[in-house]
Amino acid sequence: MDYQSTELFLFDIEGTTTPIEFVHKVLFPYSVQNFQTFFSKNSAEPGFAEELIQYSKNETEYKExxxxxxGSLSEFCKFLVSKDRKLGILKEIQGRIWKIxxxxxxxxxSIFKDVPAFLERIQKTGKRAAVYSSGSVEAQILIYKYCEAGDLTRFFENYFDTAVGGKREANSYTKIAEKLSIHPSSIVFFTDIKEEAEAATxxxxxxxxxxxxxxxxxxxxxxxxxxNFDGILS
Incomplete structure (x- = not known):
């Protein structure tokens, strides 16, 4: 691929810049361990309980x-995590817990070791970088701000979550290109899921x-x- 004609690199996170193992064996368990404490301390937070209760009516697998x-909200969120649901309110709650x-x-x-150097090359060549992940924007920023390689947030100009749409929906990528004021053909999207690649195409x-x-x-x-990203823009 001719990367020289690329104006912006759009990054997925899980399985792309960050190991899947970190997300599923560190982040998800941490949120599960802290749902009860979070809801106990944030019981007056407007909208959290209402949105979860409303969504639960469509979750036929959950019998309670x-x-x-x-306690009830915590158990339902644990169930959603176990099913890897991409629910916006769940991602927001997890992001708040991870921030703490x-x-x-x-x-x-954890960040793959080739990522920081590639972000440096993107910046040095005058190109742009952004993130699109199912995790909340806050969670995305936290991953890159508090990583083993130091604060990497300076390399990204924007972050997108499922507020723009699902990652397997073509219209989501069209919206991202519009928000970035860039023609889609000038964007390269890195992902680990072929259905997301199909939607981007x-x-x-x-x-x-x-x-x-x-x-x-x-x-x-x-x-x-x-x-890996070794050799790109070298």
Whole structure:
């Protein structure tokens, strides 16, 4: 691929810049351990309980009735995590919990070792970088701010979560290009999921799939596959 014509690199996080293992074995368990405390301390937070209760009515797999008690909300959120639901309110709550963990020093995010150098090259060549992940914008910023390589947030000009739409929907990528005031054909999107690559392609964006340690095998697809960012823009 001719990266020289690329104006902006759009990054997924899990399985792309950050190991899947970190998300599923560190971040998710940390939120699960702290849901009860969070709801006990934030019982008056407007909207949290109401939105979760409303959503629970459509969650046919969950057999318990969800109430606004900290225990009930906590158990329902644990269930949502176990099913890897991409629910906006859940991601927001997790982001709030992770913020406490990062700021206290309990959490430190893992980043693949080739990522900081690639971000440096993007910046030095005058190109742009942004993030699109199912995690909340706050959670995205925390991962890059409190990571083993130091604060990497200076390299990203914008962050997008599912408020723009689902990652397997072409219109989400069209909206991102519009918000960044850039033609889709000038964007390269890095992901580890072929369905996301397919959606980006429909929007005119060029996708590349990362084959990182721990990533899930993808079905047959026509997209370029790389193992790391070494050599890009070198």
């Amino acid at each position: 009735e969800v109430s606004n008690s900290p 963990g990062y700021e206290s020093g309990e959490l430190k995010s 429909k929007a005119g964006i060029k996708p590349i799939i990362l084959s990182r340690p721990g990533n899930h095998p993808q079905g047959e697809h026509p997209f370029p596959v790389i193992e």
